[in-house]
Amino acid sequence: MNIIQTAIPDVLLIEPKVFGDPRGFFFESFNQDAFRSATGVVLDFVQDNHSRSTKGVLRGLHYQLPPMAQGKLVRVVRGAVFDVAVDIRKNSTTFGKWVGVELSEDNHRQFWIPPGFAHGFFTLTDTADFLYKTTNYYSPVHDRGIAWNDSEIAIQWPDIGTNPQLSAKDLNAPKLANAELFPA
Numbered sequence: 001m002n003i004i005q006t007a008i009p010d011v012l013l014i015e016p017k018v019f020g021d022p023r024g025f026f027f028e029s030f031n032q033d034a035f036r037s038a039t040g041v042v043l044d045f046v047q048d049n050h051s052r053s054t055k056g057v058l059r060g061l062h063y064q065l066p067p068m069a070q071g072k073l074v075r076v077v078r079g080a081v082f083d084v085a086v087d088i089r090k091n092s093t094t095f096g097k098w099v100g101v102e103l104s105e106d107n108h109r110q111f112w113i114p115p116g117f118a119h120g121f122f123t124l125t126d127t128a129d130f131l132y133k134t135t136n137y138y139s140p141v142h143d144r145g146i147a148w149n150d151s152e153i154a155i156q157w158p159d160i161g162t163n164p165q166l167s168a169k170d171l172n173a174p175k176l177a178n179a180e181l182f183p184a
Helices: 032-039
Strands: 002-005 012-015 019-021 024-026 047-054 058-064 072-078 080-087 098-104 110-113 117-123 127-134 143-145
Touching: 047 117, 058 080, 072 080, 072 098, 072 117, 080 110, 080 127, 098 110, 117 127
Parallel strands: none
Antiparallel strands: 002 012, 012 110, 019 024, 047 127, 058 117, 058 143, 072 110, 072 127, 080 098, 080 117
């Protein structure tokens, strides 16, 4: 696998080696030893999730507070999304900064989003199937969100227009300045 550093050092873009021929393709979507060797990080995934979204759906920005904070390894197996990680670690030098990448069924890229980051994505194609592994279980009590359009963060969403499709939870998420953030 090829590990690509992003503008925020802890957030990584991962390009697997894809082996293809006229019959299709094959790649390892996760290999603990290869990931640890490339990053020095040991992951212990406890939950896999799969979501399907239609074009124009925006999900996020979501995170969980400790002790249920989650790291996420995300990828798209159908369609394409613009995926975003926002640093919400109060004492981080990159606090409030974001990194965004396109994930698609064609590029096979994966995005590692460690605990301490809010996460969201915008669906670019008619349909997108989004898969992610988490390092902790979903906990509604610890679940939080930040507004997708917070001007303090200023995410440059592609082709989003003024009315992305949002859940009620995401529509009412607080701005970064008013959010309950990841502790220092």
